[in-house]
Amino acid sequence: MSMIKLDFSEQVIWITGASRGIGRAAALLFAQANANLVLCSRSIESLTQLREEVLAISGLEPLCLAYDVADLKAVKSTGQQILAKFKRLDVLVNNAGILQDALLGMISEPQLFQTLNVNLAAVIEHMQIASRLMQRHKKGSIINVSSIIGRVGNVGQVVYGASKAGVIGATLSAAKELAPSNIRVNAIAPGFIDTEMARSISPEKFQERLNSIKMGRIGDPQEVAGVVLFLASSLSSYVTGQVIGVDGGMLI
Amino acid sequence: MQSHNEQRLKEVFSRVFSVPVETINDDVKYRETKNFTWDSIMHMSLIAEIENEFGIMLETDDVIDMSSFLKAKEIVAKYVND
Structure with missing residues (x-):
């Protein structure tokens, strides 16, 4: 039996929200596959440890950048820095996101726009800049992290659900637009994954949530990262415009 | 007299649209070309090629504003000295 070994050497992978959860797990998996990484987070300190882990795994110095994903000017300048350092971009993992529950009637204006800006507008702007870099060599893969909530909704998650459903709509349109340039765009829709985001809810x-999952357990960030790597790799070279659930058979 | 950058830009247009470089002049306009197609899809390929040629990254507003060869010359001049 032959083992398939993913190899991303010479490729450049841009990951937002890299310091924790799914972004961090994806970064470590990409490092094992010898990728050049662009790791982004709101604070540079939060990337210090990950940077060292990546270096230890691949020996390749990642480009660590601190910015707010919703700051559209910063997205552009990040694109320029990627160009300056690596001269290319192969993969974008649009992972950064926030979760703030609120019932209708209690959604504040700042919360509404912050969630839409971080979870949706930032995803679109990152695709806009990344696709321009990918156009240069007519190849690329964009992976947007949506959520099961964006597909089926949930109580208290009107804003979050709207932002994540928006990510799916943006993914489907971008996939059609960028297919002629050989740039694939797909979304993943994680269910209940063991991250700080999931641990922030009450024990009850x-x-x-656990009871709603057919596999009877919470998902590991690595299990989501595996699907991210699949979509980034040539194993999925004919896959675009898809939303892949990674939820262990969760029913909300 | 034609500048060095204008000649480079003409060659970029010529490459992207697969037409002789002589056919590229100030009258070449977005969506109004006769012998080749400069539509929204080709526009992004053109932008990528211009950015590659001059080693620049254009502002989104400039990508949107680049509606003719004349305009392209003006925009590129903002980023690179002749």
Whole structure:
């Protein structure tokens, strides 16, 4: 039996929200596959440890950048820095996101726009800049992290659900637009994954969520990262415009 | 007299649209070309090629504003000295 070994050497992977959760797990998996990494987070300190882990795994110095993903000017300048350092971009993982629950009637204006800006507008702007870099060599893969909530909705998550459903709509349109340039765009829709985001809910809610998962357990960030790598790699070279659930059979 | 950058830009247009470099002049306009197609899809290929040629990254507003060869010359001049 032959083992398939993913190899991303000479490729450049841009990951937002890299310091924690799914972004961090994806970064470590990409490092094992010898990728050049662009790791982004709101604070540079939060990337210090990851940078060292990546170096230890691949020996390749990642480009660590601190910026707010919703700052559209910063997205552009990040694109320029990637160009200056690596001269190319192969993969974008649009992973950064925030979760703030609120019932209708109690959604504040700042919360509404912050969530839409971080979870949706930033994803679009990153695709806009990344696709221009990818156009240069007519090849690329964009992976947008949506959520099961963006597909089926949930109580208290009107804003979050809207932002994540928006990510799916943006993914489907971008996939059609960029296919002639050989740039693939797909989304993943994680269910209940063991991240700080999931651990921020009450113990009762946590148990309730577990009960809704057919596989009977919370997902590991690595299990989501595996799908990200699949979509980034040539294993999925004919896959575009898809939304892949990574949820262990979760029913909300 | 034609500048060095204008000649480079003409060659970029010529490459992207696969037409002789002589056919590229100030009258070449977005969506109004006769012997080749400069549409929104080709526009992004053109932008990528211009950025590659001059080693620059254009502002989104400039990508949108680049509606003719004449305009392209003006925009590129903002980023690179002749």
